[in-house]
Amino acid sequence: MKKKKIIIIVSVVVGLIVAGIIISLVSKPKTEDPIDERREVMIENIVVEIKGEVYHPGLYILEQGSRINDLIELSGGFTKDANGADLNLAKVLSDGEVIIVSKKGESSTITENKIININYATVEQLMELSGIGETKAKAIVTYREQHGRFKKIEDIMNVTGISNALFERIKEQITV
Numbered sequence: 001m002k003k004k005k006i007i008i009i010v011s012v013v014v015g016l017i018v019a020g021i022i023i024s025l026v027s028k029p030k031t032e033d034p035i036d037e038r039r040e041v042m043i044e045n046i047v048v049e050i051k052g053e054v055y056h057p058g059l060y061i062l063e064q065g066s067r068i069n070d071l072i073e074l075s076g077g078f079t080k081d082a083n084g085a086d087l088n089l090a091k092v093l094s095d096g097e098v099i100i101v102s103k104k105g106e107s108s109t110i111t112e113n114k115i116i117n118i119n120y121a122t123v124e125q126l127m128e129l130s131g132i133g134e135t136k137a138k139a140i141v142t143y144r145e146q147h148g149r150f151k152k153i154e155d156i157m158n159v160t161g162i163s164n165a166l167f168e169r170i171k172e173q174i175t176v
Contacts, residue, residue, distance in 0.1 A: 044120070046095035050075045053082035053101040064120045066093050072101075083107070094125055095175070115175045118156055119149040129170045136161045150176045 044064050048071055051057045055076025062070060069089035078084045083104045093099075096115045116125055118140060126137035136159070143159045150156060153174050157167050 046093060048093050049098045051098065051100045053079045053103055055079060062093060067091060068093060068099060071099060092122065115173060117176065118174050119144065119176050129173055131166050131169050152176060
């Protein structure tokens with residue numbers, strides 16, 4: 001009888017320990033992969049350069065969707081000699097753009113050395129690509145909304161209306 005009680009007590013204790021381990025494993029909150037989080041943050045940023053008549057010219061990392069005005073503010077604003085009148089301060093910036101703020105009497109420029117990220121570009125930005133009109137730009141955005149981000153630039157050919165020939169024309173201007 002004493003032996004049965006000891007076996008029962010030991011069995012209950014072992015059962016409780018096993019149940020505790022199982023519960024702690026199941027209820028343990030899943031930690032996010034910090035590398036994936038950083039990768040997500042990196043994808044959502046753009047890098048642009050500003051030169052000329054601003055107080056702090058250089059490279060700036062901005063959020064996707066930032067405008068020229070945001071860049072001007074980050075760079076300390078226009079100098080007293082700046083000709084900012086011919087810049088569209090509301091224009092959305094793209095990754096890789098160079099903004100040159102000229103002196104008064106000269107023309108400020110936006111260098112179109114840009115590469116468009118097809119995972120974040122607006123319809124208007126996509127229309128800047130050679131051979132992409134409003135219909136194809138909307139098709140790209142719709143495809144992206146329905147299927148998620150493009151994994152590689154070649155995936156854009158899955159969009160209706162984007163042929164191999166058109167892809168060859170735009171592949172140097174796009175990124176993911």
